[in-house]
Amino acid sequence: MLTRRRIGATTLIAVGLMSIALAAPVSAAKPARGCPDGKALLTIEQFRTLSIRVGVPPEIVGAEWEAGLRSAFDKNRDGRICVQDLPDTKGHLGTWIFNVTDNTSN
DSSP: OHHHHHHHHHHHHHHHHHHHHHHHHHHTOOOOOOOOTTOEEEEHHHHHHHHHHTTOOTTTSSHHHHHHHHHHHOTTOSSEEEEEEETTOOOTTSSOEEEEEETTOO
16 A cells, blocks of 8 residues: 555656656746737837938948947847837937837837
8 A cells, every 4th residue: 555655656746747848948938028008019220210211311320320229239149129000209310210119029
């Protein structure tokens, strides 16, 4: 009788440890990458092109601008950001204002 209890307890412990081991990789998964509704997933270069198209002078969106954008918004360093165009919201350059976040912070 004692042997059956030991086998039962050992089996229960083994199943418990296996379920923990199998669940661990799921909890260690990287966050989903994407953008919430209303924001577009763009590369840094696509956002630069969009900025120029709506009136930002090309000399402003150069290497220094790109480095600042990457530092401020591209937290996971994958070169992609979520951008929401806020039309009819003229900024100090007479261009549109954008709402920008990283693609894993949604």
